Amino acid sequence: MIHLEKESGRIRLVLDAYFMGEDIVVLISGGDQPHLGTITAGARLEPVQTVQLQNHKEFYITEEIAVRLRKEFAGNFAICCGTHLDHATKDEIRVLTDMAIQLGKELIEELKQARL
Numbered sequence: 001m002i003h004l005e006k007e008s009g010r011i012r013l014v015l016d017a018y019f020m021g022e023d024i025v026v027l028i029s030g031g032d033q034p035h036l037g038t039i040t041a042g043a044r045l046e047p048v049q050t051v052q053l054q055n056h057k058e059f060y061i062t063e064e065i066a067v068r069l070r071k072e073f074a075g076n077f078a079i080c081c082g083t084h085l086d087h088a089t090k091d092e093i094r095v096l097t098d099m100a101i102q103l104g105k106e107l108i109e110e111l112k113q114a115r116l
Helices: 059-072 090-113
Strands: 002-008 011-020 023-031 038-043 046-052 077-084
Touching (some): 023 059, 023 090, 038 059, 046 059, 059 077, 077 090
Antiparallel strands (some): 038 046
């Protein structure tokens, strides 16, 4: 398992990645009400597929990470993300999105170091 965290102001995000053999499941959660908002799955030679639950917009995060992950990771992957910040400003939404994508980049760096 890989565990990463980021915090800025009232925004706190957690990324946990679990290995399933050669595959990986990535969970990104945080804010006031973590939940399951969007799931993006794929593989190096497969198209990325996203399931958006209700009106959640975390696909901005999961699809950005998926594009990067499929270039570096040989196995299948699923990225599940759900973050919510009560009364978030536009700036806080931008910061939250940037932080989540940065967590994805840090995950990829850890995977590269482990040569996975």
